[in-house]
Amino acid sequence: MTPKKAKSPKQVLIRFGDMRVGTDSNRSKRTPTVRKAKGAIEPADRFKAPAGRPRVETGGSAVADLGAPTAARPTLAVQAALDRIDLSVDLAPARGAPDHGGLVLDNPILVASGTFGYGVEYGEVVDVQRIGAICCKGTTLRPRAGNPPPRVTETPGGMLNAIGLQNPGVDAVIEKYGPIWQGWKVPVIVNVAGESIEDYVEVARRLDGVPGVAGIELNISCPNVGKGGLQFAIDRDAARAVTAAVRRATDLPLLVKLSPNVTDVRPIAKAIEEAGADAICAINTLSGLAVSADRTRAFLGNTYGGLSGPAIKPVALRIVYEVAQVVSIPIVAIGGVTNLDDVLDFLACGAVAVQVGTAIFADPELPVRLGDELRADCLRRGLDSYRSLIGTALPKRTGAPSAKGAEYRP
Amino acid sequence: MRLVAAELVESRQILPGQWLQSFHAPELASGSRAGQFVHVRTGDCSGLVLRRPFSINTADPGTGIVTLHFRTVGRGTEWMTRVREGERLDMLGPLGRPFEVDPRSRHLLLIAGGLGMAGVRMLADEAIRDGRQVTILFGALSAAHVYPSNLLPDEVEYVVATDDGSLGHHGYVTELVQEYEAWADQAFACGPHPMLARLAALAVGRRDRLGVAKLGRKRGAGKADPLGSTTARRKSFLQVSMEQTMGCAVGACLGCTVIGVEGPLRVCREGPVFAAEEIAWPAL
Ligand SMILES: Cc1cc2nc3c(=O)[nH]c(=O)nc-3n(C[C@H](O)[C@H](O)[C@H](O)COP(=O)(O)O)c2cc1C
Ligand code: FES
Numbered sequence: 001m002t003p004k005k006a007k008s009p010k011q012v013l014i015r016f017g018d019m020r021v022g023t024d025s026n027r028s029k030r031t032p033t034v035r036k037a038k039g040a041i042e043p044a045d046r047f048k049a050p051a052g053r054p055r056v057e058t059g060g061s062a063v064a065d066l067g068a069p070t071a072a073r074p075t076l077a078v079q080a081a082l083d084r085i086d087l088s089v090d091l092a093p094a095r096g097a098p099d100h101g102g103l104v105l106d107n108p109i110l111v112a113s114g115t116f117g118y119g120v121e122y123g124e125v126v127d128v129q130r131i132g133a134i135c136c137k138g139t140t141l142r143p144r145a146g147n148p149p150p151r152v153t154e155t156p157g158g159m160l161n162a163i164g165l166q167n168p169g170v171d172a173v174i175e176k177y178g179p180i181w182q183g184w185k186v187p188v189i190v191n192v193a194g195e196s197i198e199d200y201v202e203v204a205r206r207l208d209g210v211p212g213v214a215g216i217e218l219n220i221s222c223p224n225v226g227k228g229g230l231q232f233a234i235d236r237d238a239a240r241a242v243t244a245a246v247r248r249a250t251d252l253p254l255l256v257k258l259s260p261n262v263t264d265v266r267p268i269a270k271a272i273e274e275a276g277a278d279a280i281c282a283i284n285t286l287s288g289l290a291v292s293a294d295r296t297r298a299f300l301g302n303t304y305g306g307l308s309g310p311a312i313k314p315v316a317l318r319i320v321y322e323v324a325q326v327v328s329i330p331i332v333a334i335g336g337v338t339n340l341d342d343v344l345d346f347l348a349c350g351a352v353a354v355q356v357g358t359a360i361f362a363d364p365e366l367p368v369r370l371g372d373e374l375r376a377d378c379l380r381r382g383l384d385s386y387r388s389l390i391g392t393a394l395p396k397r398t399g400a401p402s403a404k405g406a407e408y409r410p
Numbered sequence: 411m412r413l414v415a416a417e418l419v420e421s422r423q424i425l426p427g428q429w430l431q432s433f434h435a436p437e438l439a440s441g442s443r444a445g446q447f448v449h450v451r452t453g454d455c456s457g458l459v460l461r462r463p464f465s466i467n468t469a470d471p472g473t474g475i476v477t478l479h480f481r482t483v484g485r486g487t488e489w490m491t492r493v494r495e496g497e498r499l500d501m502l503g504p505l506g507r508p509f510e511v512d513p514r515s516r517h518l519l520l521i522a523g524g525l526g527m528a529g530v531r532m533l534a535d536e537a538i539r540d541g542r543q544v545t546i547l548f549g550a551l552s553a554a555h556v557y558p559s560n561l562l563p564d565e566v567e568y569v570v571a572t573d574d575g576s577l578g579h580h581g582y583v584t585e586l587v588q589e590y591e592a593w594a595d596q597a598f599a600c601g602p603h604p605m606l607a608r609l610a611a612l613a614v615g616r617r618d619r620l621g622v623a624k625l626g627r628k629r630g631a632g633k634a635d636p637l638g639s640t641t642a643r644r645k646s647f648l649q650v651s652m653e654q655t656m657g658c659a660v661g662a663c664l665g666c667t668v669i670g671v672e673g674p675l676r677v678c679r680e681g682p683v684f685a686a687e688e689i690a691w692p693a694l
Contacts, residue, residue: 117662121679124411125502125660137664145673152657152665154486157457159657166664166674309459358459361657362451364413364502 078379085378086385087371089132089352091330092215092253092278103215103253103278105132105187105353107371108386109343112334112357113138113191113217113257114163118177119184122364129185130368135355136177138193138219141203143169148301153290158309158336159358160288162302165193165222170203174210181212189215189255193222197242201249208250215253218246218277221261221284233259233284236271243275255332257281258323260315269323279330281355282323283316309358310336317349324350324394338366340373347386348393411505411660414438414448415498419475421491425555428481428525429491430467436474438503442466444533445651445683448478448503449659452486462486463656463678465528465600466504468535479528505659506682509533509598509651510643511542519594520546521609523583523601527557529651529682530600538565545569545590549583549601552576584608591616598683600651610686613648637672638680638688646685652677 074082087107095102111119113135119128128134146166153160167173173190181188190213194200200218207213220232220239232238243256256272258265260283269280285306290299298304316335324331333351337343338359346354356367378386416435424430438448449461467479482488493499511518511533518537520530527548537544545567550556553576559568570578571586579586584605587597591612599609635642643649654677657665661679668675669690675681680688 115658115663117658117660121658121660121662125413137662146664146667149667149669149674150655151667152460152655152663154458154460154655157459159459161657161663161665163664166667310457358657361460361659361663364660 081379082375084384085375087132087375087378089330091133091255091332091353093330094278095251095253103133103187103189106130106185107132107374108347108353109367109370109374110135110189110332110353110355111360111367112355113219114161115357115360118173118180119186119188120177120180122360126364127368130371131186132353132367132371133187133189133214135189135191135217136173137167138165138191139167139170139173139203140165140193141170141199143167143172150299150301151305153299153305155288155290155307155309156311158307158311159361160290160300160305160307161285162300162305164302170206174206174213178210178212184212187214188212189217189253191217191219191257192246193219195222197245200242201245204246204250204252208252213252215255215278216246216250217255217257217281218243219257219284221257221259231259231261233257233268234262236267239268240271240275243272243277247276253278255279255281257284257334258319259284260312260319260335261287265319266322266326270326273327273329277329279332280323280327281332281334282319283312283335286312286315308335310338312336313342313345317345320346320351321349321394324391337370338363340370340377343370343374344377344389345393347389348391350391350394352390411503412437414501414503416448416476416501417498418493418495420495421493423491424479424558424561428479428555429487430477430479430561431490431493432475432477433499433501434474435476435501436471438466438476438501439469439474440471442469442476442504442532443508444536445508445529446504446506447659447682448476448501449505449656450478450490451500451502452489458486458489460486460657461502461659462490463505463659465532465651465682467528467531469532479525479531481525502659506678507640507680509649509683510640511537511540512596512644515542515595517543517545517593517595519587519590519597520544521548521583521587521597521599521601521605522546522557523549523605524551524555526599526601526605526651528600530598531562533598534563534566538563543567545594547571547583547586547590549573549605582608584612587612588619592620594647596646597648598651599648603652606650606652606686606689607691609648609650610689610691613686616647638670638675638685643683643685646687648686649683650686650689651682652684652689653682 089108090102090104092103110133114137118136119134144165144167147162147164151163190207192203232242254277256277285308288305288307292299313336320333330352332353333346334355337354337356343354359366414435414437416433419434420432447463447465449463451461452458464478467477469476480487522530534544547569549571552572552574556570556577571583652668654666656678657663659678661676666677670688671690
């Protein structure tokens with residue numbers, strides 16, 4: 001597809017120019033540019049029933065029939081065109097020497113840690129091989145029993161969870177799931193948690209070189225025992241220190257997951273980038289609370305819980321938008337993704353990939369379907385890659401972090 | 411386990427605020443066992459992000475009909491009462507592990523508190539089909555909340571207790587259990603947590619009261635079946651069906667745990683049915 005005249009997307013191209021999106025053969029091709037020229041994208045398009053976008057049959061009922069296949073089967077020609085669209089992305093371009101490293105995904109739709117177990121639980125209803133990547137449940141050095149029940153509850157447009165990082169410990173995870181993951185085409189990223197830098201480092205060291213482990217996602221929203229229980233994620237220096245320490249311990253692609261429970265996320269993101277992270281994931285859950293039915297106590301066994309789901313999407317968008325303006329490593333967006341428009345919004349704010357979390361509980365097939373829908377959407381827009389959808393909503397200015405628009409904090 | 415589009419064929423209120431809905435879902439009707447549950451999606455435009463778990467109340471492979479029995483407790487269940495006949499609900503199931511009946515058990519005691527009837531109801535059908543005798547002990551607040559006997563198989567002996575004495579035994583259903591503990595080979599319960607805890611405490615003392623512990627039959631004396639295994643459950647006198655708020659219902663999120671004697675147990679995966687010995691009951 002020949003990109004139409006591009007007017008001002010330069011800064012987007014510069015920002016992502018050093019990031020390897022797609023295969024090498026693709027790189028040599030002309031980079032599709034963001035089509036911002038007037039009339040290039042018909043604004044009405046997004047709301048029109050798109051011919052190519054798979055839709056769920058509702059069959060006249062109030063309820064979507066989700067037992068239906070994920071898409072009306074495209075014709076052979078359409079399928080061939082769809083197959084040509086490049087959705088691949090490398091989340092660790094800095095690791096990407098030709099023979100090793102890198103974290104190349106087939107498509108930019110991942111499943112979020114804690115919502116998809118170890119990838120095996122949903123196996124009977126989801127074709128896990130078609131997911132971009134799987135982030136497994138938070139893994140710690142030693143086994144953890146987690147928080148007392150109840151651990152989850154629904155809230156308007158979302159849910160609260162306080163699982164408390166229940167997991168069998170890194171050795172058991174490697175032993176039990178490593179061999180399974182090794183046989184999979186889909187990369188598995190191990191989400192790592194700890195209470196001290198030494199914990200994180202040790203877990204990373206044990207994961208290093210394990211077949212079937214494609215990367216590490218640091219969950220730094222954990223209390224830092226050494227720092228009096230303060231979260232790593234809310235302290236720039238602690239975030240920098242833990243990232244740097246893990247970076248030294250492993251060659252695995254290293255993603256670091258930001259917490260939204262901070263005053264300003266940008267210095268933290270910058271510190272994480274400087275410390276050698278390959279990518280940034282944003283966001284983890286927002287701290288929240290629910291009250292028991294008889295109003296005599298907090299509902300959750302842990303008192304506090306993490307808010308997730310559609311309710312947090314605006315917060316996630318804001319953070320991705322801010323972080324995209326201060327770092328140049330890839331950003332993986334997380335928070336309330338339930339449909340293709342959410343994916344496109346996050347891409348527009350500078351994410352190169354998105355994770356689906358809470359929405360899986362209602363709609364286990366969603367991550368796979370979003371990949372298909374993104375592909376169909378690219379075809380409809382006449383793109384041969386989704387790259388040009390990235391960063392289109394960012395302020396058209398490079399250099400110093402924006403001081404405009406991002407500052408609303410009541 | 412699979413995603414099934416279940417068509418509502420009948421919906422009626424059988425008790426104040428309690429509904430019985432029948433769905434045409436042949437895959438569920440023929441693939442489910444008593445004690446298992448489905449995770450039902452409740453609309454996607456209303457801000458309800460979680461599915462709702464329901465015990466499979468009955469399942470008839472012949473007609474392909476499964477029924478769910480629930481109380482309207484929130485927006486999800488209220489939404490379900492507004493679904494019209496012919497509309498299809500997205501159900502994930504069957505999920506969880508079923509009740510395990512010892513093949514030698516001839517007399518089954520089912521104990522249900524309130525909505526707990528939905529948890530054990532299907533076991534009555536299965537047991538009668540297999541030629542066993544079934545007694546259901548049922549506890550409710552008052553006569554107005556008593557599960558209609560015409561919805562139970564004729565072969566069942568149905569004994570009712572009400573908290574206010576307006577029907578049957580005046581008091582808790584757990585007070586009826588000792589009368590039946592000698593008769594029963596196995597007991598299966600579903601209901602509020604305190605009721606299950608009380609039953610578990612009663613079950614512990616049962617062998618001593620009946621003197622069976624001293625009969626010297628060392629069943630499995632050498633190698634004990636691992637706690638939670640199907641064989642261990644089959645040998646257990648009391649099995650309970652537990653409830654917990656759920657996220658995924660497939661074992662992925664660890665949101666639905668109850669505390670077991672060996673650590674947290676997922677109600678959706680290791681349960682919802684547990685042998686009473688597996689659970690760390692609160693001290694009574
Ligand atoms: C039940 C549950 C468990 C989670 N466990 C983890 C975890 O172990 N580690 C982690 O980094 N994030 C965890 N998260 C956060 C998610 O990965 C994700 O960041 C968050 O839910 C926001 O995305 P969503 O709105 O799409 O769910 C968990 C979320 C939920 C709902
Ligand atoms: S509900 Fe997710 S593990 Fe049981």
